[in-house]
């Protein structure tokens with residue numbers, strides 16, 4: 001498995017504040033990898049160092065085999081970045097903006113296909129200043145993928161998307177991933193990380209807490225199931241059980257059949273994540 005991103009001992013401080021305090025990361029080529037962490041954890045700082053936009057104080061960093069600090073043009077053309085929105089192209093239409101960006105790359109994707117894939121076909125001739133927040137974010141994504149990058153950085157890409165747009169975006173990311181694009185994603189949506197990422201890293205206070213698959217993070221796969229039911233005499237009941245099938249059988253025996261209001265759940269990725277970063281679910 002060759003590496004798209006290798007990070008060892010990455011450190012970055014702003015004046016006295018240590019934003020990144022010694023991070024190690026390995027992202028394989030073709031992998032979809034998510035960085036999770038609370039506000040101010042150091043995700044954007046880390047990602048912007050990998051993108052060549054911020055300097056680092058210490059550590060080794062390799063992105064597609066090069067040091068991002070060198071910021072070579074040929075290297076930059078191999079990566080895609082979904083930037084936070086800017087107003088620079090307010091007077092251009094969606095199509096003009098995408099076409100303009102396509103010129104920066106030696107082998108861009110087809111402009112019409114990208115507009116279609118990002119759900120902007122109906123807004124093709126709209127000025128970018130007239131787009132809604134979610135449509136503007138889709139345009140940011142379109143500009144990030146127009147160069148047909150080997151590695152795509154997505155920093156909170158679906159903020160402001162409605163649920164349907166988020167699903168469409170996930171489909172787009174899945175198709176890029178299945179075509180072999182490596183994707184580094186930061187998100188505050190745990191369902192998004194669970195849906196898209198093969199592995200996730202939880203960052204808190206500038207350090208990695210854990211790197212795991214979404215199903216095994218924080219021992220989630222080994223956590224007990226929660227069985228809840230409604231007791232006609234004593235109201236809502238709950239029991240955490242490592243053998244929920246047995247628990248349900250016993251309850252069925254007790255109630256002589258249907259257990260009123262029965263639910264059996266496992267901790268969600270969000271439950272596990274909140275516990276890891278020290279916040280009660």
Ligand SMILES: Nc1ncnc2c1ncn2[C@@H]1O[C@H](COP(=O)(O)OP(=O)(O)OP(=O)(O)O)[C@@H](O)[C@H]1O
Nearest residue numbers: 014017018019037038039040041042043044045046
């Ligand atoms: N240019 C800067 N100057 C000074 N401090 C900064 C600068 N950029 C970030 N910081 C600080 O570094 C810490 C990490 O910020 P960063 O933006 O990397 O966090 P984040 O994990 O991306 O947060 P969010 O989820 O809110 O986007 C924060 O405490 C932030 O205030």
